[in-house]
Amino acid sequence: MSRKGEKWIKHTWEFESTEDPYAIQSAPSGEAVCPQCKSVFKDKRWFIDEELAEELLEAENVPKLLCPGCRKALEKYAMGYLFISGDFWKTHQEDMMRLINNEVEKARGLNPLHQIISIYEEEDKTIIETTTDHLAERLGRALYKAYKGDLEFKWSKGEKLVRVYWKRD
Ligand SMILES: [Zn+2]
Known part of the structure; x- marks a missing residue:
């Protein structure tokens, strides 16, 4: 860049x-x-x-x-959460993580404010916390575009915090 x-x-x-x-x-x-x-x-x-x-x-x-x-x-100030679930993730984790990392790089090229804070497992979901709502939204859209599945956005805090749910069985 x-x-x-x-x-x-x-x-x-x-x-x-x-x-x-x-x-x-x-x-x-x-x-x-x-x-x-x-x-x-x-x-x-x-x-x-x-x-x-x-x-x-x-x-x-x-x-x-x-x-x-x-x-x-x-400071773990998350403004976006991407919840990934379903069997597809389990079998395609490597490809999907590559796509996610590429998207993060692209977003950071626009503004370094966009970062992944952490990635962890909770119950049957993998959760990716992001520093901006924009990044979580972008990652969700990228997964949907590449792999279809179900995509859902839930906004809160005056639309400053987003929860993005992507699922494919
Ligand atoms: Zn920095």
Whole structure:
């Protein structure tokens, strides 16, 4: 992600202008770099640029601070939950995880705020917690698009927290 077209920048701005408390709080005055995920802060926004990240990590006068995505992940501030269930998951877990990881990378290319916080099993479900509602929704849609099954969204907290249910037997 070293080339940043006009379109890419517009997308980033859109997502960052949502009312996410973590996105609003984090406003370094100049450039900064996140030592955890290597996203960079420049021109008032966080984005992924590996080359620039390396440069900034080596620069002495650039603050190293956790980006909003990493802070949310650290504080386990989940805004999205993806519940995966059914027999299909058990037999296709590897492929599905590859798809999920690809989607996370794509979302992070738009805004590093999107991260998976944790993945765990509960009863007969696998649960993926995400830092943004957008990411859980995106992952659910990607699973549905690739593998069909049943997809359901449940919103709460003034539409800031989403539970996404994907199931295929
Ligand atoms: Zn980070």
